Amino acid sequence: MTAPKKVVLAYSGGLDTSIILKWLQTEYGCEVVTFTADLGQGEELEPARKKAEILGIKPENIFIEDLREEFVRDFVFPMFRANAEYEGLYLLGTSIARPLISKRLVEIAAQTGADAVSHGATGKGNDQVRFELAAYALNPEIAVIAPWREWDLGSRTKLIEFAEKHQIPIAKDKRGEAPFSVDANLLHTSSEGKVLEDPAEMAPDYVFQRTVAPEDAPNEPEFIEVGFECGDAVSINGEAMSPATILTKLNELGGKHGIGRLDFVENRFVGMKSRGIYETPGGTVLLEAHRGIEQITLDAGAGHLKDSLMPRYAELIYNGFWFSPEREMLQAAIDKSQENVTGTVRLKLYKGSATCVGRWSDNHSLYSEEHVTFEDDMGAYDQTDAQGFIQLNALRLKLLAARDRRTKG
Numbered sequence: 001m002t003a004p005k006k007v008v009l010a011y012s013g014g015l016d017t018s019i020i021l022k023w024l025q026t027e028y029g030c031e032v033v034t035f036t037a038d039l040g041q042g043e044e045l046e047p048a049r050k051k052a053e054i055l056g057i058k059p060e061n062i063f064i065e066d067l068r069e070e071f072v073r074d075f076v077f078p079m080f081r082a083n084a085e086y087e088g089l090y091l092l093g094t095s096i097a098r099p100l101i102s103k104r105l106v107e108i109a110a111q112t113g114a115d116a117v118s119h120g121a122t123g124k125g126n127d128q129v130r131f132e133l134a135a136y137a138l139n140p141e142i143a144v145i146a147p148w149r150e151w152d153l154g155s156r157t158k159l160i161e162f163a164e165k166h167q168i169p170i171a172k173d174k175r176g177e178a179p180f181s182v183d184a185n186l187l188h189t190s191s192e193g194k195v196l197e198d199p200a201e202m203a204p205d206y207v208f209q210r211t212v213a214p215e216d217a218p219n220e221p222e223f224i225e226v227g228f229e230c231g232d233a234v235s236i237n238g239e240a241m242s243p244a245t246i247l248t249k250l251n252e253l254g255g256k257h258g259i260g261r262l263d264f265v266e267n268r269f270v271g272m273k274s275r276g277i278y279e280t281p282g283g284t285v286l287l288e289a290h291r292g293i294e295q296i297t298l299d300a301g302a303g304h305l306k307d308s309l310m311p312r313y314a315e316l317i318y319n320g321f322w323f324s325p326e327r328e329m330l331q332a333a334i335d336k337s338q339e340n341v342t343g344t345v346r347l348k349l350y351k352g353s354a355t356c357v358g359r360w361s362d363n364h365s366l367y368s369e370e371h372v373t374f375e376d377d378m379g380a381y382d383q384t385d386a387q388g389f390i391q392l393n394a395l396r397l398k399l400l401a402a403r404d405r406r407t408k409g
Helices: 015-028 046-054 068-081 098-112 127-138 156-165 243-256 281-297 300-319 325-337 385-408
Strands: 006-010 031-038 062-066 116-118 143-145 181-184 189-192 222-229 232-236 261-267 273-279 343-350 353-360
Touching: 006 015, 006 098, 015 031, 015 156, 031 046, 031 098, 046 062, 062 098, 068 098, 068 232, 068 243, 068 281, 068 325, 098 116, 098 127, 127 143, 222 243, 222 281, 232 243, 232 281, 243 281, 243 343, 281 343, 281 353, 300 325
Parallel strands: 006 031, 006 116, 031 062, 116 143
Antiparallel strands: 181 189, 189 273, 222 232, 222 343, 261 273, 343 353
16 A cells, blocks of 8 residues: 555544554654544543644644534434344444544545545454445545554553653553443443453443443333434423434433343454443433334334344444445335334333333324224224135135145045
């Protein structure tokens, strides 16, 4: 690869990405632009600006952006319209953040005249795939530098030595090995590695950051109402809110009641299994609410087809194909299904669970009490129609049974 002249680095301000910043400068002799995204990880981002300045980055080359609304509106909500869960459990909190970060990396590269982008993902994980597939989909000419696949700083000791050699500030708690690795955004926290690597061992309590233990949650349930328009949450308890504000509030409510914990061994796209501890309090509540409103507003045929598409859709996101034509095709079908998914859901939050206990829609419901009642339906449904329906559906089963009798007799 031709040495880049200017690189946009996805920069957290932490030790690893600070080392990457200096390594890019020393290895390639290039100018570095830093990009730090606020996706709701709950950390103060101004220290990242100061750290970048200490490492010699010009103020005009430091980008710190609040992307919380865009993240939830354009990435999280479209995914939740599909009720997407990877391998039936994982709500894709890390996966769905990567395409937005890559999008801004590529856009900032165009804005600043950079010819490459860089990230801090390791060569063992999924994130390297997600970052790079998204970058190439948006700019096929962009160069991507992945230091963890190039350098020889393969241990924490070597990283610390490099940092000390180049006067990179090291927090005291970084001089020992961290007990586990954490990724966080407004949708979830993800903890992996070290004390969590043995899947037979229960995760320590200190791993959990956003949720109380279900047994320590309030002894009284809390009831909330979530309003939807065209498949997206728009209000909580009748109060209209922006997408990011809704997810923030649901995180608060879900975390308070110990909702959204997941201990999961997943199949990484790169071929290995990994164990992660996920906390998705608001997302877990949102998924239950969305399924609740779909129950009365989504036609059976559309709903069953949508459910059959979901695993493929979730896998595309997990594997890094957000900006692929097949994901966009599936999204178009999913969004079409959501045109009438409008109404309100009542949820019970209690001791680790979010349960739909009521749902209604003034103009979009397909639920008809007249048809399902056990009382007099006043002619809304002729029960004798069921006889012909059953006979027609039974015809092929009768023919099969008759044939089997002949061949076995």
